[in-house]
Amino acid sequence: xxxxxxxxxxxxxxxxxxxxxxxxxxxxxxxxxxxxxxxxxxxxxxxxxxxxxxxxxxxxxxxxxxxxxxxxxxxxxxxxxxxxxxxxxxxxxxxxxxxxxxxxxxxxxxxxxxxxxxxxxxxxxxxxxxxxxxxxxxxxxxxxxxxxxxxxxxxxxxxxxxxxxxxxxxxxxxxxxxxxxxxxxxxxxxxxxxxxxxxxxxxxxxxxxxxxxxxxxxxxxxxxxxxxxxxxxxxxxxxxxxxxxxxx
Numbered sequence: 001x002x003x004x005x006x007x008x009x010x011x012x013x014x015x016x017x018x019x020x021x022x023x024x025x026x027x028x029x030x031x032x033x034x035x036x037x038x039x040x041x042x043x044x045x046x047x048x049x050x051x052x053x054x055x056x057x058x059x060x061x062x063x064x065x066x067x068x069x070x071x072x073x074x075x076x077x078x079x080x081x082x083x084x085x086x087x088x089x090x091x092x093x094x095x096x097x098x099x100x101x102x103x104x105x106x107x108x109x110x111x112x113x114x115x116x117x118x119x120x121x122x123x124x125x126x127x128x129x130x131x132x133x134x135x136x137x138x139x140x141x142x143x144x145x146x147x148x149x150x151x152x153x154x155x156x157x158x159x160x161x162x163x164x165x166x167x168x169x170x171x172x173x174x175x176x177x178x179x180x181x182x183x184x185x186x187x188x189x190x191x192x193x194x195x196x197x198x199x200x201x202x203x204x205x206x207x208x209x210x211x212x213x214x215x216x217x218x219x220x221x222x223x224x225x226x227x228x229x230x231x232x233x234x235x236x237x238x239x240x241x242x243x244x245x246x247x248x
Contacts, residue, residue, distance in 0.1 A: 005032060006155055013162040022166055023056055026134075029159060030058065033152040035136040037116065039064075040163060042132035042171075043083065045239040054171055059137075063114040072107050082123035082133035088157060089121040090149065092141065115139040120149060122160040126168065129241035134160045187221040188243050190214055195234045195243070 009032070012025040026038045038058040043051045053073070057064050073079060077099075081089045096109040111117075119137035126132065136156060138145050183191070186207070193203045204214040222233040225240075237243045 010162050013166040016166045034148045036139050037137045039135045045129045078121040083131050091119040117141040118145045124164040132164050187217045190217040191237050194230050
């Protein structure tokens with residue numbers, strides 16, 4: 001790809017100020033690399049069991065409606081891959097004849113019949129705990145399409161990160177999730193030790209503060225996270241990326 005055109009796409013994502021503009025840039029990306037359709041999806045961890053799902057779809061409308069009605073999100077192998085891996089997925093590994101699970105096989109056969117026959121799914125793992133993916137598809141599965149995918153892969157992998165940053169900026173994750181709490185260092189420490197099964201008294205001994213102070217920090221954290229108990233506070237803080245395992 002022309003390096004100048006690549007930079008133009010990067011700059012377009014950087015200057016996008018609406019979902020419609022992101023959609024337009026993604027459509028332009030498809031045209032530049034010879035893809036027919038795209039879909040960007042993000043899973044934002046509002047909670048551990050009820051994440052917020054956000055989609056910008058450039059898939060055929062009939063297929064996208066059928067996909068949603070069939071609740072295929074739960075069994076989509078591209079979603080499962082991008083949620084747990086960091087490397088791109090080639091759709092050539094998802095041909096219906098290669099799949100054993102009958103439900104997944106049905107999904108991919110229907111996608112094939114709708115013209116989604118080859119492509120790439122590229123994962124993104126954000127710093128707030130969100131996972132996202134960009135899927136780019138074409139209507140043929142041939143030697144020519146494989147070469148086109150191989151050529152496009154390093155470019156679109158980089159562009160996927162710029163797309164995700166543009167979407168995060170416009171969606172403003174903090175506005176569609178509970179207000180992103182600003183926990184103090186002590187509150188985070190108390191939650192981390194609570195996650196280890198420590199009582200308020202044990203935490204007070206570890207941190208060298210009174211039990212009353214440890215309890216105070218835990219109560220403050222729960223209030224900021226809009227939860228009612230310590231266990232829920234830990235789960236919410238983990239899901240929002242506010243506390244993470246200590247390294248070293």
